[in-house]
Amino acid sequence: MMLALEMYRSPAKYLAAKAVRGRIPGMLTGPAAPLRLVTINEPKAERDGWARIRPILSGICGSDLGMVTGSTKLYFSAVVSLPFVPGHEIVGELLDDCEDLPRGTRVVMDSVLTCAARGVEPCDGCSSGNTNRCDRITVGHVAPGLQTGFCQDTGGGWGNLLVAHRSQLYAVPDGMSDERAVLVEPLAGAVHAALRANVQPGQSVLVSGAGAVGLFATLALRELTQAGRITVVAKHAKQRELARAFGASDVVAPDEVFRGVRRSTGAFRLKPEFGAPEFLLGGVDVAVDAVGSKDSIDTVLRVTKAGGRVVLSGMPAGGADLSPVWFRELEVTGTYASARQEPNGLPAFETALELAGRAPLDGIVGARYPLYRWREALDHAHSAGRLGTVKVAFDVRAS
């Protein structure tokens, strides 16, 4: 038996959560939370290539918060299996030998549950190395679930034990701290986003949002591309400071985006009549939305130059006006998780591990909570930007 946080099915609670969305403290302390701390059976690692992992640190991701607060799209309900233990940003220790990795190895995990993990013939996505595009995430010998952390059979990082497949695991180099290692999963996502953004040398980039996703995307863009000016939209003082440290050329407040981008790119700024939102003629070559809100997506679509590229890196909340996509012939592209084979020929995790080793990431994990303090932990993560924190993590061994 083990202690874990469990997300369980409750349509009524899902709706209640939606109703109070945005007011997370009220929701977490009330009875509406679809999350509970329970003692449950440990997941089993009986098949070849599977091993047990004891998490050390386990991060709280925006998608986890979305799930708890009910703002996540119902789109997802077909690709998860309730009840499940959330947590897909982990650094942990192998409790079993796992093929070439001996027990005791510290590992990080690519959470996508691909054909390889499910023991089925590789789909087109998997065989081409685009493992994040796997089409078989609901079949095979593992319960449905797009990722570890959304799957009933594997357990997740917010519990004392989970199981993972060798194809998901990467050994952490000696000397890299747990605090850095726990960032490798989100960094891999940022590596993927930066490479998918296909930024050409000297091109201007806007990153909307300076939470973990936006900050890491900024870092990856600066490190892996020859982007020219990178402008980051940041609300809070600490975010501004970090955005600059991670390679932003300019930082603008949300209400300064149009002014800032217009100035830095020499674009024209137009204000339609009847209160319709303004937009630019000209603008950045590439924009990355790292928020997912309607406002943020509306903004990036309106400040990208004709023929430019918009990368949706945060889960879109919907409701955005797509007329600029049509009128400006924008290329809109999504980025989800990360791939085994990125455009640079490497697994995103390898690049991310390398980045995690040298980037200025000290202090990025700004708070650690034991599992039984989950209400405070989620509340803190929800207000992280305002509180000057980038990443909140569960200290699973202290639980």
Place this chain on the structure above:
Amino acid sequence: MSRPGFVLEVDDRTPPLLVHNGEGFLLERFPQGTRVVYPPEALPAVRDVDEAIQNALLNPIDSEPLPELLRAGMRLTIAFDDISLPLPPMKKPDIRQRVIEAVLELAAQAGVDDVELISANALHRRLTPNELREIVGERVFRSFFPDGKLYNFDAEDTANLTHLGLTRHGEDVEISKRAAESDLLVYVNVNLVAMDGGHKSTSIGLASYKSLKHHHNSHTMIHSRSFMDHKASKMHHSAWRMGEVLTQHVKVFQIETTLNNDIFGGPLEFLQKREWEWSIKDQASMLGTKRALAAAPAKLRHKIFTDVRSNYGLTGINAGAIEPVHEKTIEAVHRQHLVEVQGQSDVAIMGVPFVGPYNVNSVMNPILAACMGLGYYFNSYRGNPVVRKDGAVILYHPVDYEFSQLHHPSYVDFFEEVLAESTDPATIEAKFEKQYAEDPWYIHLYRTSYAYHGVHPFYMWYWISHALDHCGDIVWVGGNRRTVERMGFRSASTLQDALEMVSHSVGRSPSITYLHNPPHLLADVR
């Protein structure tokens, strides 16, 4: 009979004195011993304006009479000062209208039919059709505007600029093509302060950025002491050199007019009287106005002030060759504005009023407020600044965070982006000026909307650089803390606090001079 300027020393019988404070004014009790410099009262005005105009045109200085310069088949261009003059705007008919009508009449008699009229706005915003009409009058407007023969100068219309050559200092002289290719260029000027007129009219008013940047830069402007003294102003030296080149290529017939200090009439007449001479009626209208302004919503208050039109009497009109004409002009301006002030003081105090040259029919944003106080008023001296080196300047203005997106779009960006980085004129010139000057969006708005050129806020900032360099302390009384600090100044809630704040540099009993303007004055500091 008018009285000359006057310096009063505040003693225990001196009533509180009026201080302009944006769209409002207040009554301030100054410390005993404060020197108050009052502008001279309005000089008597010319009785028969039309006769004076005829006389100037027919008996010009160092030039043939105008009728002899006019002939059928010639190209005639009339350029005139834009809306930045006079301040506040003039009651109808504008003196420019009367002069232009007289010139056009002579041109018609001579059979000239190729005539164009250009507002010499350089990098200022375009005037709206209504604003053009206010200056040239209904008849001229209707005859020329619909055919495109009355228009704003466009410093970015490269196809319609002509490069006339370089000065002996290598400065480009590039002006309106139409003006450059005219057989005769008549310039109609309104001279309110000593900075205007002379070669500044044509070689600045009709010039492009390429030409203007030779003197509108931080180095030249910091060394122009002061702008009100064209012989001591580096900017003017450059303009004069350009004028030499220009007049080698183009025949210019310069017409300069000077105005008296009759600015506030009607219910606001008390504003130009000396407080201890206020009649019961003046005191009543002062109190009434003050109360009405305090009760009025911001919009109405704004309207009350932008609607002010001044009487102004003509004190002189001279025509002919630019330089001798301008000498006469300066004499007349000095007669109206000069006040003799003995010695510099530790502190200078100035109230910044509601209107400056660049916010006519618009909003005085923080940068323009700074420019009005530290550009215009600080530089309103001949000889030496009123305040000693490293002394303190105390200004009154609310300095609200308020910008006109229509007229001053680049100012907002300048305030948010440039001043956040540095307030040092040379630094921001090196880092940002070119970028702003060549920004296609600002150029677009300058050419097609009613926006000042993108580079204009830089010029405003360079203009205050002499004050920044000269003064030890600059404090705003009642100014918005955030905007004042962004510009690198300090704010105080009362004059007492301001004096306290500057006491470390000027001591606890500094000598203080209060410049009681407007109306305009030029402190002749001996």
